Amino acid sequence: MAVDQTSPAYPAPEKADVAPEGITPAGRLRNRFDDVYRLLTRQPLSLYATAVMRIGFGLLYTIMLVREFPYRHQIWGPESPWSPDLARRMFDEYGLFSVLNLSDDPRYFEACYAFALITAVVFMLGWRTRVVSLVFALVMFSFYSRGVFMTDGGDNLAVLMSVYLCFTACGRVWSLDARRHRRHDDGSRPEKPGGIRILRRFTVTVMHNCALVVMMAQMCVLYGAAGLYKVQGNLWNDGTALHYVLKTDSFRPWPALSDFVDGHQVLIGISCYLTVLVQVAFPFSLFSKLKYVLLPILVGMHVGIAVLMALPLFSAVMILSDAVFLPDRFYRAVARKGSALIAAVSPRRAATRPH
Amino acid sequence: MPQQDGDLDEAAPGGLRVTMGAIAGLCAAVATAHMTLVFLHVAPSNPVSQRLQQPIHAWVNPLFEQNWLLFAPNPNAVNTQIFARAGWMTETGEGQTSDWIDISSVDTADTKHNPYPSRTTIAMLRRAWVSYMTSHGEDEVSRGEWALMLAEYLRNIAVQRISEHVGHPFQTVRIKVVTYPIAPPDTGGTAQTVRPEPYTRTLPWWNATSDGS
Secondary structure, eight states, X not given: OOSOOOOOOSOOTTGGGSOOTTOOHHHHHHHHHHHHHHHHHSXXXXXXXXXXXXXXXXXXXXXXXXXXXXXXXXXXXXXXXXXXXXXXXXXXXXXXXXXXXXXXXXXXXXXXXXXXXXHHHHHHHTSSHHHHHHHHHHHHHHHXXXXXXXXXXXXXXXXXXXXXXXXXXXXXSSSHHHHHHHHHTSSSSOOOOOHHHHHHHHHHHHHHHHXXXXXXXXXXXXXXXXXXXXXXXXXXXXXXXXXXXXTOGGGOSSHHHHHHHHTOHHHHHHHHXXXXXXXXXXXXXXXXXXHHHHHHHHHHHHHHHHHHSSOHHHHHHHHHHHGGGSOHHHHHHHHHHHHHXXXXXOHHHHHHOOO | OOOOOOOHHHHSOHHHHHXXXXXXXXXXXXXXXXXXXXXXXXXXXXXXXXXXXXXXXXXXXXXXXOOOOTTOSSOOOEXXXXXXXXXXXXXXXXXXXXXXXXXXXXXXXXXXTXXXXXXXXXXXXXXXXXXXXXXXXXXOOOOSHHHHHHHHHHHHHHHHHXXXXXOSOOSEEEEEEEEEEOOOOOOSOSSXXXXXXXXXXXXXXXXXXXXXX
């Protein structure tokens, strides 16, 4: 998988004892189990990927709340056509819950909105990340279920990922928490782990790694399901599905562009088949380098959706969730290139902060 | 840099190692169980998912809902135009109605040349109508609580959208939906030049709330 296994941690122990000749199948299984156990428990993997997701989801949610600010009453407020009464009846039926339904007072709603906005920003910055991630997930879920008819697959995925992120150590790097730790941690506190502290750190690590696997598996379920559902559709089979999508008024922000694309039937056919194939193939590509071919295609697809169909937020959520598959060395390289670029633009800053 | 956690496992004394193993096992078990239930929820109905229907439903809904049906199995190959009209009593006790008002054109207009339309534009009326349609037959009778709620939702949107056009209180509202099937791609052949006919569905008069709001 794409988790980063190359961290220059410490001399890899017991790498030497892999499979001496003539080992029994049971022994091999045991070794394999030990390898997996060590991978899951030794250190949190893909810290940069989860940090990118934290920053990304915080940012996207902030953008969304700002974008919908003028329409907030229509979507989640007490005057929404999906009235508080309707929402409550639905909650009773489906066991849903929303903080927004605790009161119908308009002032309470405005307070919730402000609180959601602040939570998203704070989450993005990574301040007291563990606690804030729980609050963020609660906020996401509350707004989602209050206006469930105003949501799409992107919102669904964002809620899921925000719940999974609660279990990760997504504030460990590129966060205010990390900065605070750097300041307090300059050698003044020697590592002297007591039993409780060992257990705590161990639990954090295992939870993080398990959540990481769950996020990857979730993306596989998503793409696998989306692909296999499409396989059953005759319009995807005959390669014309995208023609109908491009002709749908609600998804035509640039009619001239849509018609131009629609004019290329071979292109449409290829795109239809490619969409289905890539989605179905995605779960199977994870253990090979093939995923680095499929991921850019998926990203390209989502960019196409964003522009052609005016669904930028949906696409951004999808792309951001794909980010879980990229290894940490990718993010570190991007960060290096980025800071080199900044250094080139402003030499003075580079002199003071060589990061 | 991430803080390195060191090789905890090797350093820990025996009692701790057992506890750690238990924690790791628990986390792995929860993760596996979660993904299994999610998978069974998304997969087509099968003997396992039928037997585990209750736990699957209880676990996945509502927090882990999985809705990956965008444009699948087929995209909706139609465009819809939705109209509403208001009815009211005059002071002399006469029944009066407004003209049909197009309540969906505002969405089409707001989408045009807009890279990021609000979800009130993209989702509200469209999803309300699709949800109504999937829960009601052509006889327009609401069967069950869920259908009633969806009808009420559609009505509320219509009432809100025509209120400013009507400009005075009204007691009833009626919705009409014209559906235009999207023509298949023009393959250049001579045969199929027949454009599919639009069809109209007119819903019954519904009571609006008394102040027309």
